Amino acid sequence: MALDPSAQIASDQEGRVDLVDRAAIADSPYYNPELAPVPLEGRTWTTYNFFALWMGMAHNIPSYTLAASLVALGMDWVQALLTITLGNLIVLAPMLLNSHAGTKYGIPFPVFARAFYGVRGANLVALLRAFVACAWFGIQTWVGGKALHVIVGRLAGEAWTGAPVVLGQVWTLWLCFLVFWAVQMLVIWRGMEAIRRFENWTAPLVSVGFLVLLAYVAVKAGGFGPILSEPSKLGWGPDFWKVFFPALMGMIAFWSTLSLNMPDFTRFGGSQRKQALGQVLGLPTTMTFIAVVAILTTSGAQALYGEAIWDPAELASRFDSTAVVLVALVSLVLATVSANLAANVVSPSYDFSNAFPRRISFAVGGLITGVLGVLIQPWRLISDPGIYIFAWLGFYGGLLASVAGVLVAGYWVLARTRLELPDLYLSGRGAYWFTGGWNWRAVVATALGSLLAVGGAHGGPFPADGLIPPLKPLYDYNWVVGLVVGMAGYLVLAPRKEQA
Numbered sequence: 155m156a157l158d159p160s161a162q163i164a165s166d167q168e169g170r171v172d173l174v175d176r177a178a179i180a181d182s183p184y185y186n187p188e189l190a191p192v193p194l195e196g197r198t199w200t201t202y203n204f205f206a207l208w209m210g211m212a213h214n215i216p217s218y219t220l221a222a223s224l225v226a227l228g229m230d231w232v233q234a235l236l237t238i239t240l241g242n243l244i245v246l247a248p249m250l251l252n253s254h255a256g257t258k259y260g261i262p263f264p265v266f267a268r269a270f271y272g273v274r275g276a277n278l279v280a281l282l283r284a285f286v287a288c289a290w291f292g293i294q295t296w297v298g299g300k301a302l303h304v305i306v307g308r309l310a311g312e313a314w315t316g317a318p319v320v321l322g323q324v325w326t327l328w329l330c331f332l333v334f335w336a337v338q339m340l341v342i343w344r345g346m347e348a349i350r351r352f353e354n355w356t357a358p359l360v361s362v363g364f365l366v367l368l369a370y371v372a373v374k375a376g377g378f379g380p381i382l383s384e385p386s387k388l389g390w391g392p393d394f395w396k397v398f399f400p401a402l403m404g405m406i407a408f409w410s411t412l413s414l415n416m417p418d419f420t421r422f423g424g425s426q427r428k429q430a431l432g433q434v435l436g437l438p439t440t441m442t443f444i445a446v447v448a449i450l451t452t453s454g455a456q457a458l459y460g461e462a463i464w465d466p467a468e469l470a471s472r473f474d475s476t477a478v479v480l481v482a483l484v485s486l487v488l489a490t491v492s493a494n495l496a497a498n499v500v501s502p503s504y505d506f507s508n509a510f511p512r513r514i515s516f517a518v519g520g521l522i523t524g525v526l527g528v529l530i531q532p533w534r535l536i537s538d539p540g541i542y543i544f545a546w547l548g549f550y551g552g553l554l555a556s557v558a559g560v561l562v563a564g565y566w567v568l569a570r571t572r573l574e575l576p577d578l579y580l581s582g583r584g585a586y587w588f589t590g591g592w593n594w595r596a597v598v599a600t601a602l603g604s605l606l607a608v609g610g611a612h613g614g615p616f617p618a619d620g621l622i623p624p625l626k627p628l629y630d631y632n633w634v635v636g637l638v639v640g641m642a643g644y645l646v647l648a649p650r651k652e653q654a
Contacts, residue, residue: 162174162175163575163576164194166194168424168425168426169258169426170194170197170257170258170259170260170425171191171258171259171260171575172191172193172194172260172575173191173575173576176190178576179576179579179580182579182580182581183511183512183581184268184273184511184579184580184581185511185579186507186511186512186515188504188507188515188516189261189262189264189265189504189507189508189511189579190579191259191260191261191421191575192260192261192421192422193260194260196260196422197257197260197421197422197423197424198422198424199419199420199422199423199424199428199429199432200424200428200432201427201428201429201431201432201435202432203422203432204419204420204423204428204429204431204432204433204436205432205435205436206436207419207432207436207496208432208433208436208437208440209436209440210489210492210493210496211412211492211493211496211497212436212437212440212441212444212493213364213440213443213444213489213492213493214294214486214489214490214492214493214494215294215297215298215301215466215467215486215489215490216290216293216294216297216490216493217408217441217444217445217448217493218364218444218447218448218466218486219297219448219465219466220238220404220405220408220445220448221234221238221444221445221448221449221452222448222449222451222452222463222465222466224237224238224401224449225449225452225453225456226452227388227397227401228386228387228388228393228397229386229387229388229394229397229401230385230386230453231449231450231453232386233386233388233390233394233398234445234449235442235445235446235449237398237401237402237405238405238441238442238445239438239441239442239445240402240405241402241404241405241406241408242405242409242437242438242441242442243438244406245405245406245408245409245410245413246433246434246437246438248413248558248562248637249409249412249413249416249433249437250430250433250434251562251565251566252266252413252414252416252417252558252561252562252565253416253417253420253423253429253430253433254420254426254565254571255417255565255571255573256416256417256418256419256420256421256423256429257417257420257421257423257425257426257429258426258571259421259573259575260421261417261421261575261578262415262417262418262421262504262508263280263283263414263415263416263417263418263501263504263505264276264277264280264504264505264507264508265508265578265579266417266561266565267279267280267557267561268578268586269564269565269569269573269578269585269586270560270561270564270565270593270596270644271560271592271593271596271597272586272587272588272589272590272591272592272593272596273578273579273580273581273584273586273587273591274590274591274592275588275591275592275593275596275597276508277508277509278597278600279414279557279600280504280505280508280509281505281506281509282553282554282557283411283414283415283501283502283505283554283557284501284502284505284506284523285502285526286411286550286554287411287497287498287499287501287502287505287523288498288502288523288526288527288530289527289530289532289546290411290494290497290498290527291494291498291499291502291523291524291526291527292526292527292528292530292531292532293532294490294493294494294497294498295331295334295335295338295490295494295527295528295532296331296532296533297465297467297490298334298486298487298490298491298494299327299330299331299332299333299334299335300327300330300331300465300467300468301466301467301470301483301486301487301490302330302333302334302483302487303315303326303327303330303467304467304470304471304479304483305479305480305483305484305487306326306330307326307471308476308479308480309476309480314326323533334487334491335524335527335528337491338491338494338495338499338524339520339521339524341491341495342495342499342503342517342520342521342524343517343520343521362481362482362485364444364447364448364451364466364482364485364486364489365447366478366481366482366485367447367451367466367469367470367482368447368450368451368454370473370475370478370482371450371451371454371455371458371469372450372454374454374458375454375457375458399630399631400548400629400630403547403548403551403552403630403631403632403633403634404547404548404551405547406551406633407547407548407550407551407552407554407555407632407633408547408551409437409441410550410551410554410555410558410633411497411501411550411554412497413554413558414501414554414557414558414561415500415501415504415505416433418500418501418504419496419500448466451466451469452469455469459472466482466483466486467483467486470482470483498523498527499520499523499524502519502520502522502523503516503517503519503520503523504516504519505519506518506519506522506523507519545611545613545614545615545616548608548611548629548632548633549608549611549632551632551633551636552604552607552608552629552632552633552635552636553604553607553608553636554636555603555607555632555633555634555635555636555637555640556599556600556601556602556603556604556607556636556637556639556640557600557640558636558637558640559599559603559636559637559638559639559640559641559642559643559644560596560599560600560603560640560641560643560644562637562641563640563641563642563644563645563648564596564644564648567645568644568645568648574586595644595647595648595649596644598643598647599639599640599641599643599644599647600640600643602639602640602643603635603636603637603638603639603640603641603643604636604640605625606625606628606635606636606639607628607629607632607633607635607636607639608621608629608632608636609621609622609625609628609629610622610623610624610625610626610627610628610629611629611632612626612629
């Protein structure tokens with residue numbers, strides 16, 4: 155498809171770009187209205203919208219379990235807080251760098267990826283991101299369903315909690331899981347605007363449940379003194395550092411998915427300053443808050459019950475007060491719905507739509523996400539803190555980091571933030587068609603970064619000596635390895651004219 159000269163570019167004083175005439179791309183098989191650039195008048199999200207988005211995404215049960223799992227692995231509250239805070243500050247950098255293109259051009263992540271992987275090749279990384287999101291959707295839905303099960307159990311009694319076991323769980327837990335799943339599907343079916351409104355009104359409420367948990371545990375433990383005095387089982391010697399670096403990679407990996415697909419949200423940004431400020435205020439502060447609450451609560455539970463209970467639903471089920479359980483877990487259920495919709499449904503909905511723009515809408519993509527999220531069997535992924543951090547988070551973090559490296563190198567170093575907007579939707583020719591719609595250089599750089607980052611995966615389901623034994627030492631630094639190698643590889647492979 156040839157580029158129609160009438161497809162003119164418009165820009166505003168904020169530097170945001172739009173297409174005046176979309177007729178040249180409207181017939182392309184790689185175009186649909188949801189993948190198209192957001193019109194300038196539609197880019198209205200404020201600093202608060204982005205802050206509320208992060209508050210909604212960060213304040214959820216898996217964020218809590220992420221911090222609590224570090225205590226379960228033997229860290230004290232200082233070590234756990236240091237690990238999480240550092241991880242969030244590190245991942246914020248590529249997140250902001252990739253967010254820029256969304257705001258400037260109004261495009262979602264899979265369309266942005268076309269500029270470097272090719273109009274067709276972008277499906278490779280988009281679907282990789284999508285399948286990770288499907289697993290996260292399933293995890294969030296499972297833990298939210300467990301919280302709902304505890305809530306109903308407190309009201310219905312033994313008949314509910316002691317129901318017959320089916321496939322390893324009481325059937326009432328499976329019912330809560332499916333109900334929780336269905337509610338989320340109804341919201342996503344209404345589209346992005348419904349998600350934005352949901353995030354705005356739930357954001358101020360989602361902290362309540364975690365604070366109730368902390369307050370109850372602190373009172374029962376006799377204040378924060380016993381909690382803060384819980385010693386580290388690792389010390390500050392070799393035992394700590396052996397856990398610290400893989401755990402840090404896991405903390406970074408937790409949001410490495412969003413470091414790729416934040417353009418899905420920043421495409422609605424009112425300005426670069428609004429989206430960047432909203433994220434800088436939102437991610438580190440909200441994750442640090444939830445980390446503090448989770449660490450103190452888990453440490454308190456350890457002092458009270460003699461074990462580090464990292465699942466808040468399980469912890470709440472041990473409380474004597476039904477009122478406390480209800481207030482805490484209702485808030486946590488709302489928090490988990492809010493986070494799941496934004497972090498784990500929006501991206502794969504766009505990604506699946508990008509693969510088949512004419513057949514899969516945003517809503518249908520969300521439904522596919524929900525179905526795959528169940529088929530992945532998320533209850534297995536979150537069954538053990540070691541597998542959760544070192545196997546699940548570490549492995550996919552290394553894969554996605556290599557993609558982030560290619561995008562940052564391509565957009566900021568090679569393209570210098572300049573993209574040919576109409577060409578992102580053209581088939582057969584255009585700046586991003588490359589060879590048959592694929593840019594082999596980006597694919598090779600990603601494959602190399604991924605191989606070095608996760609080739610030595612060990613522990614959990616992986617061999618003790620690593621998948622590829624010589625690469626085992628690199629796996630403890632998987633996210634950094636993937637990012638650096640992906641970035642360097644793409645810069646080395648890029649043709650001279652692309653670097654000019």
